[in-house]
Amino acid sequence: MNKVFIVGIGQTPVSESWDKSLKELAGDAGLMAIEDAGIGYPDGLFVGNMMAITANHQAQFGTLMADWLGFHHKPALAVETACSSGSSAFRMALMAIASGEMETALVIGAEKMTDSPGSEITASLATAADAELEADFGLSFVGLNALLMRRYMHEYGWKHEDFSDFSINAHANAAHNPNARFRNPITRDSFTRSPMISDPINLLDASPVSDGAAAIILSSRPIQNGRKPVSVVASASMTDTLSLQHREKAVHLKAAEASAKTAYAQAGLSPSDIGLFEYHDAFSIMSALSLEAAGFCAPGEGPRLAKEGKIKFNSDIPVATMGGLKARGHPVGATGVYQLVEATLQLQGLAGPTQVKRNRYAMTQNIGGSGSNIVTHILQSE
Amino acid sequence: MNKVFIVGIGQTPVSESWDKSLKELAGDAGLMAIEDAGIGYPDGLFVGNMMAITANHQAQFGTLMADWLGFHHKPALAVETACSSGSSAFRMALMAIASGEMETALVIGAEKMTDSPGSEITASLATAADAELEADFGLSFVGLNALLMRRYMHEYGWKHEDFSDFSINAHANAAHNPNARFRNPITRDSFTRSPMISDPINLLDASPVSDGAAAIILSSRPIQNGRKPVSVVASASMTDTLSLQHREKAVHLKAAEASAKTAYAQAGLSPSDIGLFEYHDAFSIMSALSLEAAGFCAPGEGPRLAKEGKIKFNSDIPVATMGGLKARGHPVGATGVYQLVEATLQLQGLAGPTQVKRNRYAMTQNIGGSGSNIVTHILQSE
Numbered sequence: 001m002n003k004v005f006i007v008g009i010g011q012t013p014v015s016e017s018w019d020k021s022l023k024e025l026a027g028d029a030g031l032m033a034i035e036d037a038g039i040g041y042p043d044g045l046f047v048g049n050m051m052a053i054t055a056n057h058q059a060q061f062g063t064l065m066a067d068w069l070g071f072h073h074k075p076a077l078a079v080e081t082a083c084s085s086g087s088s089a090f091r092m093a094l095m096a097i098a099s100g101e102m103e104t105a106l107v108i109g110a111e112k113m114t115d116s117p118g119s120e121i122t123a124s125l126a127t128a129a130d131a132e133l134e135a136d137f138g139l140s141f142v143g144l145n146a147l148l149m150r151r152y153m154h155e156y157g158w159k160h161e162d163f164s165d166f167s168i169n170a171h172a173n174a175a176h177n178p179n180a181r182f183r184n185p186i187t188r189d190s191f192t193r194s195p196m197i198s199d200p201i202n203l204l205d206a207s208p209v210s211d212g213a214a215a216i217i218l219s220s221r222p223i224q225n226g227r228k229p230v231s232v233v234a235s236a237s238m239t240d241t242l243s244l245q246h247r248e249k250a251v252h253l254k255a256a257e258a259s260a261k262t263a264y265a266q267a268g269l270s271p272s273d274i275g276l277f278e279y280h281d282a283f284s285i286m287s288a289l290s291l292e293a294a295g296f297c298a299p300g301e302g303p304r305l306a307k308e309g310k311i312k313f314n315s316d317i318p319v320a321t322m323g324g325l326k327a328r329g330h331p332v333g334a335t336g337v338y339q340l341v342e343a344t345l346q347l348q349g350l351a352g353p354t355q356v357k358r359n360r361y362a363m364t365q366n367i368g369g370s371g372s373n374i375v376t377h378i379l380q381s382e
Numbered sequence: 383m384n385k386v387f388i389v390g391i392g393q394t395p396v397s398e399s400w401d402k403s404l405k406e407l408a409g410d411a412g413l414m415a416i417e418d419a420g421i422g423y424p425d426g427l428f429v430g431n432m433m434a435i436t437a438n439h440q441a442q443f444g445t446l447m448a449d450w451l452g453f454h455h456k457p458a459l460a461v462e463t464a465c466s467s468g469s470s471a472f473r474m475a476l477m478a479i480a481s482g483e484m485e486t487a488l489v490i491g492a493e494k495m496t497d498s499p500g501s502e503i504t505a506s507l508a509t510a511a512d513a514e515l516e517a518d519f520g521l522s523f524v525g526l527n528a529l530l531m532r533r534y535m536h537e538y539g540w541k542h543e544d545f546s547d548f549s550i551n552a553h554a555n556a557a558h559n560p561n562a563r564f565r566n567p568i569t570r571d572s573f574t575r576s577p578m579i580s581d582p583i584n585l586l587d588a589s590p591v592s593d594g595a596a597a598i599i600l601s602s603r604p605i606q607n608g609r610k611p612v613s614v615v616a617s618a619s620m621t622d623t624l625s626l627q628h629r630e631k632a633v634h635l636k637a638a639e640a641s642a643k644t645a646y647a648q649a650g651l652s653p654s655d656i657g658l659f660e661y662h663d664a665f666s667i668m669s670a671l672s673l674e675a676a677g678f679c680a681p682g683e684g685p686r687l688a689k690e691g692k693i694k695f696n697s698d699i700p701v702a703t704m705g706g707l708k709a710r711g712h713p714v715g716a717t718g719v720y721q722l723v724e725a726t727l728q729l730q731g732l733a734g735p736t737q738v739k740r741n742r743y744a745m746t747q748n749i750g751g752s753g754s755n756i757v758t759h760i761l762q763s764e
Contacts, residue, residue: 001483002481051435053435053436054435054436057505059462059506060462060463060510060624060751060754060755061462062462062463063624063754064624067512067623067624073637073640075619075621076463077461077463077474078463079460079474080443080444081442081444082445092459092477094481095474095478095481095483097481098482099383099478099481100480123439127440127442135439136439236457237457238456239445239448239449239453239454239457240449240455242442242445242449255455258455369445373442373459
């Protein structure tokens with residue numbers, strides 16, 4: 001594909017938003033990105049969203065955002081791959097530009113989950129699992145991750161408390177991010193004492209149901225807006241079975257591995273070249289599995305990386321540098337775009353107190369379902 | 383964009399399906415298209431669907447179809463623009479191929495609407511309207527179209543019975559299509575006597591809630607499979623306000639006009655070059671508005687084209703040649719792909735008793751919402 005550049009970014013704070021609706025959040029992020037790029041209205045709009053139709057009774061949310069933002073008579077659509085919807089929308093915008101159909105495009109990832117009762121959101125999240133083989137039997141999405149975590153602990157001999165450093169690191173980084181939902185540091189003690197959700201997953205293993213929106217302007221050309229140019233050097237998406245029972249080995253995210261390998265090949269890079277890895281820490285078990293699948297450690301070794309402090313922002317392989325899904329928050333369809341926005345800030349040297357040192361290449365990995373739809377991107381500072 | 387070719391097609395009968403689930407319908411259509419192309423598994427999958435998450439409790443339906451069809455470790459996603467979702471997915475696949483990211487792609491449009499109670503489907507369909515400005519006030523989707531029809535009758539002086547020829551033509555053509563939902567001819571008398579749904583729209587003005595799936599294989603190269611090659615020479619999508627109240631003139635589909643004009647410009651054609659127009663006759667009022675917006679007659683003149691018989695398969699501007707949404711049926715996310723499959727059959731001379739005579743260029747126009755998301759394609763027989 002032809003090279004595509006990130007030329008504008010925007011994000012709202014992740015929160016439980018009572019004063020802004022879904023379209024207002026998405027509109028705020030979109031307008032920030034448009035203003036940041038300073039090139040006027042782009043040629044088209046790609047929206048990543050999972051559950052507007054259930055949580056907000058609104059289909060064609062892509063069209064609505066074109067309407068709300070004043071994009072009339074331009075193309076717009078919504079892309080959905082559950083929790084990786086944001087990155088999938090970004091990937092479609094890349095192709096629209098690389099194909100020559102557009103020169104510039106706006107990508108918005110947005111979700112507003114807190115207007116609905118918890119039981120409805122639990123039901124909506126469960127639609128990311130296989131309806132016939134999993135959800136219809138009462139398995140919730142956190143339940144699926146609990147099965148994965150239990151199996152992982154059994155297979156590799158880790159204890160529950162061994163996962164604490166993923167969450168402690170995420171909260172420590174989020175403390176410096178004004179857009180993060182949870183800016184309070186947590187300790188090993190608060191981690192172990194937090195309430196059980198779905199054994200062995202407790203409250204501090206899990207990312208919060210949240211509202212938020214992030215946005216990016218992509219362009220076929222770099223622009224001069226005083227920021228360091230950032231380009232997309234790899235975009236790879238892979239699928240796996242929706243249901244855990246059909247995977248060869250549940251605790252190995254094969255599609256994530258294939259997606260990362262393809263991305264490395266596209267960029268001509270290896271894991272050691274990556275200075276920042278924004279991973280999909282929806283649950284702490286996913287942190288371990290994503291690090292392993294992306295080649296940063298051997299299978300079963302994820303928790304060791306965390307225990308040894310290697311995932312800290314100033315260490316070997318920084319992750320969740322602005323709080324990750326765990327502490328920045330996880331408005332599902334927005335998450336992939338938040339990851340890309342945060343990676344862009346790191347590559348531009350604008351990440352503040354958690355700025356990473358090696359900031360030439362950043363990788364993002366966004367996961368839909370329990371490892372069934374993976375979207376990996378590698379960004380480069382020019 | 384680089385030229386892209388349609389090299390395989392598949393479709394299931396449109397029906398009230400009790401023996402096949404959503405994924406089985408979509409799988410059947412997908413496998414037919416794969417077999418028709420004869421080039422093995424394509425590089426990626428694009429699914430057009432509107433309401434799997436509400437009607438079938440299944441999100442990431444694109445991923446599920448990759449799983450069901452055995453596409454593991456290939457990219458897949460779902461695209462949503464309400465009733466134009468199928469054409470939007472097709473358009474994304476075009477860009478994926480034109481960008482060089484893929485050489486071949488499978489597009490599936492699928493919807494299964496009849497498993498849910500009618501009230502739930504009415505609510506799901508209303509999500510295509512503006513939630514805050516329309517649906518929240520109790521306006522259903524048929525109600526919106528009724529407002530449009532009443533205004534059109536007021537503005538141009540047509541009576542309700544003047545719309546009958548759109549539906550009579552659709553049913554007459556559907557009689558020859560084994561995949562059509564309603565193969566019974568209707569008369570002016572049965573049209574006028576059919577039960578009122580939302581004044582002035584009666585039962586025979588409206589397309590039926592249905593189940594069905596259609597599929598297409600796209601390729602960067604034409605292939606030799608004994609069928610006439612068909613290429614995509616225009617793809618144009620435009621949006622308008624979701625809510626009717628914000629349009630300059632409700633009974634003029636400005637985005638449809640802009641989309642058609644862009645498509646003509648891309649292909650270097652004018653309306654008189656088009657030998658077949660598969661339009662979006664979800665309601666008979668939409669038939670009139672779509673014909674006018676696409677430049678086949680002046681505003682307010684749509685019903686006259688129908689009354690004069692010019693929309694018949696063997697006349698000036700054949701429409702709904704295999705029954706259209708009205709009689710073939712309207713499984714919403716699938717409809718755009720059905721239109722493209724039917725246009726392909728016409729261009730290949732394989733349309734049977736309703737084969738059109740001028741079959742070098744065919745245009746399809748798929749409408750999401752009450753004219754808010756329009757996707758127009760022009761296909762050419764090589």
